[in-house]
Amino acid sequence: MMEPPRTADVAALETTAREIRRDIIRMTYLAGSGHPGGSLSVTDLLTALLFREMRIDPERPTWPDRDRLVLSKGHAAPALYAALAHRGFLPRAELATLRRLGSRLQGHADRGKLPAIEASTGCLGQGIGMAVGMALDARLAGRSHMVYAVLGDGECQAGPTWEALMAGGHYRLDRLVVLLDRNGLETDGPTEAIMGIEPIADKFRAFRYRTVEIDGHDFPQILDALAEARSRTDGPTAIVARTVKGKGVSFMEGKSAWHGKPPSKSEAERALADLGSPEEVPAR
């Protein structure tokens, strides 16, 4: 089915993603607060973007033609920090400073503190609009780099998310790719019980996005969808990535309680055992 080199490539991505997930657990444990659930669900999407699809260079973080990534669901900042660190944009040792006074790693990413961050996000429904602005900027400047906006599903309840999506469709921004981390859970419970967003793929289509639905933990599917999005010349793409909140940690999977709660010491150690190998974490 798949060619051997690709299998090796996928295995490498899976290894990287596991390391990023381990860092997410260590970081949120050490910080004593944060959002592990949605960080773990979006990890494979970010790994595919930063380690394969995106044209970026840690040696030239402000290269004008670099692809842009906007984490509109800004609370998944631990996943982004860990991925950026593994990709060489910041020292891995710095990850331990998450949420500490004086750290560059704010609870929600701040581009003023950490230049590798393209847009400061946190309050939902705004990053997607900034991504639309970045894609318009690129078009005006005659540049062809991609702009990726990663949305959360709770964020799809916010009106301004749809304002921005409407604008991306209206301007036919073919360099804009919206990735929805569809883990199905928000802070208080399942999205469909709180305020349903389905049929979400149809909604994106109605807003003029070529929309694909994939398994957001399957690297070949993610990479195919991203490659197809780059080849488009007639409008924006939406990738609805079905994911599992808390992915990779048995007791966090599918539980909205882990949206905004850090693991305790024993929970962190159990999570690290789930993610490949046991590890003792220092006292907080």
Next chain:
Amino acid sequence: MTALGPAASLRDAYGAALVELGERDPGLVVLDADLSGSTRTQLFGQRFPDRFFNVGVMEPTMMSIAAGLSLGGRTVFASTFAVFAAGQAYNFVRQSVCYNRANVKIVATHGGLLVGGDGGTHQMVEDIGLMRGLPGMTVVVPSDAATTRAATFALAERNGPAYVRLTRESLPTVTDGSFRIGRAAELRSGNDLTVVAVGALVARGLELADDLARLGISVRVLDAASVKPFDEAAILKAARETGAILVLEEHSVLTGVGALVAAVTAEGHPVPVRRIGVPDLFGESGDPWALLDRFGMSMQRIRDEAWDLLRLRGRVE
């Protein structure tokens, strides 16, 4: 004493300045939210259609799009009415623009009660307070077309977020257009009392000064168009030299320039301060100028408060 100059539209001055800026800076981009005729950004849109985005009725997202457009180095102007720019879009101005240190200039028209007939829903009297509370935000409230033009150019030169509040009504020309960010303009010199005014009420401050001059009372009039950064030095100098300050603004007295002047003087050189502006109320429909009188900004009220302050100072019986 010079008489007030002819009335001119602040919005027209803004629109014309934008077109000139567009000629100078090929990267400059302008956005509007379906009010481009009223805000006059249409003038820019007609001249530079490729660099003009009328995003429709989505003021919050207009701020995010503007921020995204600016982060690569562009200067971006975004316009709509004040109630939408500062009210509807507040948290988008806060995070997308200010927290991102985006080079976005928000020029809001239709500030204050002078909106008139549209009534209290559209009469934004809280915007100065909301916008000056945002870290990193520059806030300018021009008093006439000349200052509007000067401020538009000055802000285009200055990197970072800014909010400009314009009025719908044309206003008499009261300045020579020598606006500078961070400086209050002394429009009348005087030592018996200081009037600090912004926007449409600067003209009323000048009328007061001219009236009192006939009685031998000299009133200093400061146009505090640069609300942030605020010219604290000029305020404290006025407090020391004139001993009392009357503040005039077409904005809520709770959070506006009056509150700012009171704070600056209380900390730096306490003197009697009186705040004339909109009380803790929403506006209502009516003739624009009649609304100013109705809500406590009449010339009679201004004279009465001035007289009180002069009495306190022992300048009059």
